[in-house]
Amino acid sequence: MDNILSVLVFFPAIAGLLGFVVDKESARAYGITVAAIEFFLSLWLWFSFDMSNAGMQFVELIPLIPDMGISYYLGADGISLFIILMTTLMTLIGMASMGETKNIKNMIVTLLFLEMTMVGVFVALDAILFYLFWELSLVPMLYIIGAWGGPKRIYASIKFFLYTFTGSLVMLVGMLFVAYIYHNLTGVWSFAITDWYALVLPVDYQLWLFAAFFVGFAIKVPMFPFHTWIPYAHGQAPTIGSVILAAVLLKMGTYGFIRFSLPMFPDASVMAITPIAVLSLIMIIYTAMIAYAQKDMKQVIAYSSVSHMGIIMLGLFAMNAEGLSGSVFQMLSHGIVSGALFMLVGMIYERRHTKLLSEFGGLAAVMPKFAIIFGVMLMASVGLPLTFGFVGEFLVLLGFYKVSPMMTILAGTSIILGAVYMLRVMKLAFFGPLDNEENKKLKDLNTRETWSLIPLVAIVIWLGVYPKPVLAPIDRSVKALLTFMDEKAITKEAKDMIRVAKSTKEAK
């Protein structure tokens, strides 16, 4: 199937439309089936993917508005392939484990539309198409947070929408300007990213455009000064909302850096290493400290997820294969691990209707399965060797060590700080005396919950022990990207930075 990407994008959307007809009682089964089919379709994509090819595959190109240079242009490479897989997997598992019962049909339909936009962002190769899916993804998420969230849900959802919307409009101006430059040089309008890659821009243009795209992506990631929307979004969102938000929506930002900023503005990217690294370090350390101070279990996970996004950002700007591959790999592990942690918190919340750590204690005695799975995910989140989280984090730190050993040491504290706040959660919630009467009656995970988490545990351990099947294609595409950036860079510093990184890799 050459047009599998189109099928992947539009299957959930059509299923969502048809979902309006499905009866309320059967909506959940319908949603899970559709999400499962979508997941199998993405597995098909993986198996028919040519692993030795580092470029774009399954490319589809249909001109939509030729006068404005906008076309329907899809493609996937090793970087986007696994993010798509993670998206479909997390949607499936999120839906399967979902405990919501209120307005379940609306929730299923919304989630299916959300899945379309998420897959669309990761396969779009036309900037306007990318922007289209990017903006459209805000609408279902707004509804999920606003309709099923906590008491301050409306404030949280509007804040989420406006922050991201504002940032992306600045990005849109950047896109229009790139298209304008392209038109000036070639006389043709084009928003195709692959066409834009051919542009060699002067450094001052690169800096301005980098800044414009940075605003859009950084708010989504969220980078340090722009992160204030996320505690509200996570705090108020229902479990499924937090799962999708943490697992997929935040990755759109980091994916945007890989797809746009790095290859299009290599010199500006190299110049931005230090400022971005500083912001990332603040993210890593500062949010980890905030996470330690939280009383609410979900907020701990929320801040830890922001903290780990800092590691991803650091890896992106290491400008070498280890850092970049590690960063992409960390995106996957962050998606699965923080998604799973949010699910676990959601499960305990459904039982006790509180997320306050002070309410818990000694849960391991009454909920052993829950405690074990929580423990595994927690270890993966901290980055314990032989778990999913370790590989990415290690590679990122290894990669960034070549840029700045000092900063890497500071970033390495994330493992220590992570262990500190995560083990605090472990201690307060699962160990200690079981002194709260209400906790004694708690039931352990039921079959549905257990079986929706077990695949994630399996993936966490499998890819922690043997990451090669995923890491190899990522590595290939990342190296192609770096070679391309090296050829394209015009300043000597940028060339040195990228080349040094490459030569050390070859020397090994």
Added chain:
Amino acid sequence: MLEPINVSLESLNLITLAPMLIAIAGGLIILIIDLLKDSLDKSLYVMLTVLILFIDFGAVLGLNVNERGFFDVMLIDGISIISQLMIIGGSMIFIPLALTSKRFHEYSYPEFFALFLFMVAGFQFMVATDNLILIFVGIETASLALYTLIALHNRSNSYEAAVKYFTMGALAAAFFAMGSAVVYALTGSIELYKVSEVLATRMNETGLMIAIFGSSVLLLVAFAFKLSLFPFHTWAPDVYEGASAPLAGYMSVVPKIAAFVVSIRIFGMYIDLGVEWVRWTILILAVLTMTLANIMALVQDDVKRMLAYSSISHAGFIMAALALDTTEGNTAIFLYYALFMFTNLGAFAMLWISRHKKRRFNQRFDHPYEKFAGFIHIMPIGAVIMGLFMLSLAGVPPFSVFWGKIYVMQAAVNAGYIWLAIVMGINSAISAYYYLKLIVYMFLKEPVKDVDTVYYNISKPLMAIIGFATLATVAAIFYVQPLVSYFYYMISASGY
């Protein structure tokens, strides 16, 4: 003794007048039918009006580009054809909104439909000429008809709106007349193409700049009133509030298209002559209009007033495109309005179907936000459609207004005004807040009261119109390409 004037009929090229004559004849036919037989139902008149507009549309479509007629007063160039098509198209969507399930005062008068057709003819005269006097005649014909249409709504605040609009319109007319007089004094002509020729030869004369300044400022003020630009916008929200919802939607689109065409002709000429500060004045007015109207819209309690301010803000967007004075900029004006038309008329039509005879939710307003609280539970499809319109107005892709916005912003970037594109982006972000507010009320809040009567006014024709507007809003991505290429071709053919 005066020589007799010999005019051959061919040289008059009367076909250029045909579209307006069709509309006027249609209006007269409606009046005659009313004389012959009383108490005919409004549906007859609505359908007759649509049919007359259809013939009108056909007549415009059949015109050749770049022709003059009727003593060279009529000018049929590309922009006059596309603007006439848009005016007629907008009118055709508007008029079936009279077919509500409940009776409303104004539609029981056949004169309403006759006046409506005269108004359309007036707009057509405005856009199909470059003679300042005929433009003036067109403006006044259309405006006087429009004032009456507003007042026919038969409510105390409709009278207020009509009188307010009339006063402001009279002021604008006076400014226009004075501006034209100065132009005539400068050049001895009222034909814009001759004016620009004469002015081009006199640009270097000392002391002339002050006169040019005077003429352009007077004309600019006149059109700022018509286009509701800051600081001449204050009438707009009150007038929209007083007028019936469909008429308010109509006013936010069609008269503005006509006024924009005249503005392109007049101010485009000034900018082409190298009078840079006309461009800067327009740019500053445009930026102030979009920003301040947005901020005002944030604090409104009534959806209709919010939409009024939002359409002022959209007019500011488009005014900025006018200042660019590039073919792309002018294409952007028409593309934006073509796309905005469906969405905005659709949004006002949604207000229309929820209009009650009495105010149930609030003493002061017809459509407070609370009215739409929990709309999703009462009327799920209606809520989704209204939500789509709001997202489209906010500029969320792939809905229609987004393509207009991106084209305007692209035109701004191409003309070298990147700051303008950024200002537009920021304004879109601000505007998202008040559109979202309605979405939040509709989807995320619980209904207040009177749940069963929200879609009070619905009827099959209204559903069809709203369905059409929704389709046009959602499927914009598929027809933007033919629209852009047609507009671009027509506009570049007429040399703008």
